[in-house]
Amino acid sequence: MLGVVGFFIYARENVRLFDSINPQYNQQTLDIEIFTFCSLDIVDEKSAKATEMFLGQLYTDQKWKSFGYITNTGVRMILVLDATSPASLKDQEIRLIFKRFHGYYCNTISNPFYQIGTPMQSKWLDEGIRDLYSSNN
């Protein structure tokens, strides 16, 4: 098990647009959310001098570690992994996950009825995330 804990999307102003926590970690939602909230500080720091969309590892503590990705329009994506998971994902694998995640996001905002900047509720996105959980577990 590679321990993908959750996916989060934040708008440029750090307003949360989407969040999904792996059902395995439902008991620790508050912890994960606080951890992700802290990671936003580092996204803010890194986004100013980012030369590519993948921001690398953001923060790690005893339980979790987070990775960041920022789109050209400033939308922030955060992936949270279980830091205690025995097998860790390689950098290239994490980039690949983000690429797919970004694809799902693009599909979702392509919906003409979706209003940019509002919380995302999409069957496609949910299915995509489920797919990411299953393929990385």
Place this chain on the structure above:
Amino acid sequence: MDRDSLDLNGLSRSFVKNSVIISHAGVDQSFSVYQHALVSHFSRSPLVWKINNKPFPHRLTLPLKFVPYEDKLCFGPQISPTEITKIAFLHVFNINVTSADDYRQNVRHNVSDWFAKLNSKSDIQWIIVVNTNRAKDRKTKAAIMEKIKADFAKYTSRLFELPDTSDQNAFVAFVQGIQQFLFTHLTLVMEIWDKSLKHQYERRKQHSWEPFAYFSSMTEYARVFWSFGTIEYALSIFDDLEKLIHEFVLRSGEQDSPKWLAQLLNTRIEDRPSLVGNFSVQRIEKKQAHYLGMRNYLLCQHIIMSIHLYQQKMKSNDAAPSLRSDYAVGIMQRALITIEAVKEFNNLMNNKRDIPMTCCWTWWTVSESLSICQLLCDVSHLNVAPVILARLHLARFDALHILAKQLRLNPEDSSQLSEWLSIKPISLESKVLKSAVESTEQMCTEMEKAHDVCVASLNHANRHRFVLNITHQLFTFLRNSNAKFPLHKLSMTKSLLKTMPAQVSTARMLKSLCSELLESDSITEEMLSLLFFISQCENGKDMEINKKLMEKCGKKAKEEGGPINLQSISISDEELFNVKVENFEAVQNTDSILEIRTMIDSKLGFELENVKVELCFSGDPTSSIAQESNLSVLSLQHEKKENICRLVSELKLKNQQSQLSIDENSALTFIIQTTLPVLSPGENEILFRTDITKIGCFVLEKVRISTETIEYETCNVVTRRPAALYCIATPHSVTVVNEAQHFFAGVMQNLEIDVEAKCDIPRETPLEIEPSTPNFQFLSETNEWVDSLNITLEPFKSNEKRRIHVKVWLKIDSTICESAAVQKRSVSCLL
């Protein structure tokens, strides 16, 4: 070494150099003079070392050390690579004779013995130095040299005549000769060592690989180059070693992960590694070679190397002005990398056993590394890398927090940990930690201290979210320990709240963090902002928070003597109420009733009771909604004198003119208000009805929504047409139709009055008819003759015209002129 006595020179001296050993045999008092000259020359002159005919990228300075000859100093196949530094690079035999006979009788056999020992071993560098200064003349000197050359005919290149002290060229040639032999030996041993390291490296994935052997060989290899002054190269070797070990740790979860990683994990931490305690440790022992010990050793070496580099650069001419801070940041960065690597090792290897010890080590490593940096510059005011400093303090707080949690879960660990902390040498940090481990109260105090330092550095690094997180952790711990709460540490400023997204998760986090604060009696603006923000995050779903907010607002309103402005406690700049005014009749007559239908969209998320909503119209000529909203509005102005038009900023215009006071009773203000029992969240349709009592031209300036405790004003009003109101006074017409008719005295006659309403008169209107002279009387509804008549008219529609018939008669009295029995009288009607 003690932390209080730390100084750069002391740290620098803690590294013991690996010397280039040169053994000497034979007797020559004068050679000792040359020893000093050679040591001085080689330690000061950086030399180019050619390996495989290619120059080594760094210049070497060789620290020579002369020792008497011993057999064990000779190089041979039995020497392992790590022992290479313990053998002599060069063997020197000194000959000091007066004549060839003296040599033959007293020295030759000694040289032969010495040579025989060396010659029996391969790859040994040796030279013979002949001092002929005692010879009587040149001829004798030449004879001595001839004799020795004859004895060592095959090795004439290894025979040196000790140069005269005044002969510089001869000395240079002598030094170059020695240098050549030293480099030959260095090339040889380094090739062997490289080969050995390469061989070990290739076996790294095998289960039987010994990480400690490779580690000690590599560190020794790096230390040799460090001794030779190539500090950058040695640093790169240490970096590679760190990367290699870390790489294995990262891949520990893979199936082909070697078993030696598990063995590394099984090495128990029995010593107490620390920076200050380990600076003087030159080589790590096998029992100390647990992951923590190895990383601690590497960090110590890195720090000393950084100080050496700093001192080297300081002496050079190209020292940058930021040299001190650069090296301080470098040390902090290295400490951070090491701490995070150890944390990751424990995480990935699921090493729960060593977590308390790792936490203790992290705690004092941060303190000690910062103390060392403090020797270079004041790190607390370092603006170059506030993030690194913040991360170090965060690691320190995290370590203490994890330790505290661990000890609460397993209180039996505290005695074992306490013993471990008592291992000598005892430092200030270990003493403090020991008392914290033994007492929960002390632990709480230390956590608060670590928290305060960490918060200051995190704020300096603009990591405000982290501040909340660690305060949350501290409060959770104190809450669980039933300790006293330092509520003053929780500063929920508006600027901090502004950095948070308004969403349910934020509310949940804030409620968890500030549970004690929310229960307090505080009614400060910060408190109200916090409550209001939480309420907004949850869209008003938490009734308890809403109730608390309204209660506190009520108290604050009482204290301040007026309702609290929601804008002053709101975090978001978004409007809390959106007002939409539907079209209404802009031109109104006095006495008419104005109806304005509005839609108020409340974003509060909770109900407000007994709400007064006011539409404030202003007759001020500079007033407009756009100006109140600070929008940029241009107005067209026509200059009559110059006959030109200008676009002028309305805002500018307003600023130029004096502000007129807005008073409800002022002729320039027109307020329409209504009171609602409940203003629900979402859309509320409100109908305003009012009499037009003022004449003038008004524009909607703002909408004010207020209760007893809170108020809100907005200029953000959506209208399809400009919300302007023109109140004019157009009198209704009342005409006596038969005004021209002659009225006869004593006869009841009919008076016809036409009443026309110019606008809607939605209510009953009194019509008063009064005669201009007292002789007229009117027949009332009760069939009585009265001097003046009051009639109530039914409501009128716009432009409705009605004819009213009134019975009138003129009294007959003596004042009336006889001839003119008939008088024409006018009747005035007042509507």
